[in-house]
Amino acid sequence: MLEEFLTQFFRAFVIGGAICVIGQLLFDVANLTPAHTMSVLVVAGSILGVLGLYPLLVDFAGFGAMLPISSFGNTLVEGAKEGAASGGFWGIFTGLIKQVSAGVTAAVVFGFFTALVFKPKS
Amino acid sequence: MAPKPKPDPWYQAIVDRHTPKKRVLRNCITAFLGGGLLCALAQTALFCLVEFADIPQEDASPIVLICVIFLTALFTGIGIYDKLGQKLGAGLAVPISGFANSVAASMLEHKSEGLVLGSGCNSFKLAGAVVIFGIFSAFVVVFIGWALQLI
Numbered sequence: 001m002l003e004e005f006l007t008q009f010f011r012a013f014v015i016g017g018a019i020c021v022i023g024q025l026l027f028d029v030a031n032l033t034p035a036h037t038m039s040v041l042v043v044a045g046s047i048l049g050v051l052g053l054y055p056l057l058v059d060f061a062g063f064g065a066m067l068p069i070s071s072f073g074n075t076l077v078e079g080a081k082e083g084a085a086s087g088g089f090w091g092i093f094t095g096l097i098k099q100v101s102a103g104v105t106a107a108v109v110f111g112f113f114t115a116l117v118f119k120p121k122s
Numbered sequence: 123m124a125p126k127p128k129p130d131p132w133y134q135a136i137v138d139r140h141t142p143k144k145r146v147l148r149n150c151i152t153a154f155l156g157g158g159l160l161c162a163l164a165q166t167a168l169f170c171l172v173e174f175a176d177i178p179q180e181d182a183s184p185i186v187l188i189c190v191i192f193l194t195a196l197f198t199g200i201g202i203y204d205k206l207g208q209k210l211g212a213g214l215a216v217p218i219s220g221f222a223n224s225v226a227a228s229m230l231e232h233k234s235e236g237l238v239l240g241s242g243c244n245s246f247k248l249a250g251a252v253v254i255f256g257i258f259s260a261f262v263v264v265f266i267g268w269a270l271q272l273i
Contacts, residue, residue: 005169009162016161016217017154023212024153028146034215035248039255041216046256050263063164066183067190067217068157069252076260084268092264096257102184103191107222107249110195115229115241118199 008062015057015064023068038069045073050081075099149211156206156213164190187218194219198226224248 019041026037048054054074057065065071076096083095097104164186171182197203203223207214214220228247232240246253 001173005166008165008169012165013158013162017158017213020153020157020213020216021150023157023216024150025146027212028144028149034220035251037212037215038220038248038252042252042256043259046260046263049260050267061161063168063183063186064158064161066187067161067164067219069216069218069221072218072221072252073256073260076256077264080260080264081267084264089265089268092261092268096260096264100256102187103218103221104253106188106191107195107225108245110192111222111226111229111245112241114195114199114226115233115237118230120230120233121201 011061012064015061016067017064019065019068019070041068041070042073045070046077047073049074049077072100072103075103152209153211153213153216156210157216158213160190160213160217160219190217190219191222194222195226198223199230203227221249221252 023037023041026032026040027034032040045054048057048070054065054070055078058071058074076099079099080092080096083091083093083098085091087094167186167189168179168182171177171185172179175182177185194203197206203214203219204227207220207223214223224247225245228244229241232244234240235244
């Protein structure tokens, strides 16, 4: 069991770190703003997702691939694909956001609580 | 936009001398270590939930994700996240916690302008780009895939 844990830990570390390095290179070398960098990563995630490459990365690295923002694009694609499989063209609309609900809802709910509870600096 | 004036080489030399040098390699190493560690810790939490709490993996992943976002919002409120983020750069900006941080931080920052006009209207300032480009690109690629299947 320890061996399995170490494998998972190591894989998540390397893949997650590598995606962050891509982001850092987009910051420093390509001189993109954070918003541009995030958008590029999300679009890359959705393209890799529809090609079936990103799910392979998720299988390999777990949270190493699920935590970086590129996974947001991939998860949107997965939901849309599922919708398209059951509901055709209209299913793309109804299924697209289903699976990212956890992330977006949590960000809004906890963000709201943060704004209510804490005082802004300066 | 107004046409850019031609840069004066003498002036440009002074600008270059005073622009702080980017330490690309060092930034990349800290981003790798910071981002990698965050992902590996999330994976550790997932492993513990699956192994010790007997929660199936597809239920455990969202739990870990929500907990990561909760902790991010908490650390943003306390003010630790921004300090860490300056050191780790993309290591904390690229993971989903960067998304959560941008929502929490902009809501907190604009609180003084009111909950609706301040926090509400500014909440998705940075995260909005992610959501909009994510939804639009996902729609386009899935639609293309779906249409190709029909042919």
